[in-house]
Amino acid sequence: MTAARMTPGRWVIWVLLIAGGLVMIFPVYWMFATAFAPKGALLDGSLRLWPPRLTLDNLRQAWESQPVGRWVANSVLTTVAGVVLTVLVSLLAGYAFAKYRFRGHNVLFLAILLTIMVPIQVIMVPEFLVVAKLNLVGTLWAVILPRAAEGIAVFIARQFMLGIPDELLEAARLDGAGELTVFRKVVLPLCGPLVGVLVILAFVWRWNDLIWPLVALKPDTNYTLPLGLQSMHGTFNSPIEAIMAVSVLAMVPVLVVFVVFQRRFVQGITSTGLR
Incomplete structure (x- = not known):
């Protein structure tokens, strides 16, 4: 589909679909980000969406304690x-x-x-x-x-x-x-x-x-x-x-x-x- 055939209505549909996809994928992303973030890095009340570094400490802690x-x-x-x-x-x-x-x-x-x-x-x-x-x-x-x-x-x-x-x-x-x-x-x-x-x-x-x-x-x-x-x-x-x-x-x-x-x-x- 070329850009010339993209009517305003189609642009609205695409924008809504992309927005809906981002809303659906965000919880999965947040789960991965929290799982591999240092303890408290993303849960300290800040608006940070990406951990300062990636770590396996959370999985190691769960594996050792449970x-x-x-x-x-x-x-x-x-x-x-x-x-x-x-x-x-x-x-x-x-x-x-x-x-x-x-x-x-x-x-x-x-x-x-x-x-x-x-x-x-x-x-x-x-x-x-x-x-x-x-x-x-x-x-x-x-x-x-x-x-x-x-x-x-x-x-x-x-x-x-x-x-x-x-x-x-x-x-x-x-x-x-x-x-x-x-x-x-x-x-x-x-x-x-x-x-x-x-x-x-x-x-x-x-x-x-x-x-x-x-x-x-x-x-x-x-x-x-x-x-x-x-x-x-x-x-x-x-x-x-x-x-x-x-x-x-x-x-x-x-x-x-x-x-x-x-x-x-x-x-x-x-x-x-x-x-």
């Missing part, structure tokens, strides 16, 4: 295991709903869709009772297993797999392939974009989960990173710089996963939306 390493390990374990389970269950369930017709097919799928609209606070008590009956309360499995199936993930998988031609599946079956072989050899190779979408969504859900781990896990050593961050806020004192440093540490894995799967994420969302 079991941050244990929190990170717990988050990595629950997130990786949870993502694997969620992606696997979603792919299998989406394939079944997209390519098979069985009694109660529509009713069951409608019930799964209804779970998307139910907040976790509504099912937290019965979910806790089930986990307690299985003697999993206080263990990381109490966080990993209950959310192995996500309604929105199953819905996305089904919508994507509706676009896979049935002729491919029938051709494989005529060649003597079993159902698992058809799924593994024919369906999965076509689901790269879908897997990218599911990995990013499941990773963000698991990594940032706070409410359910707060109920299911025991304090301190079994905490995940979001719970650890919450516990750093004291009643009368909160080490803001240390909290910001751990927040940056918590943000990095999400950014890395999104960058790695970004291309497939966009392809998957676009393909799913066209079904």
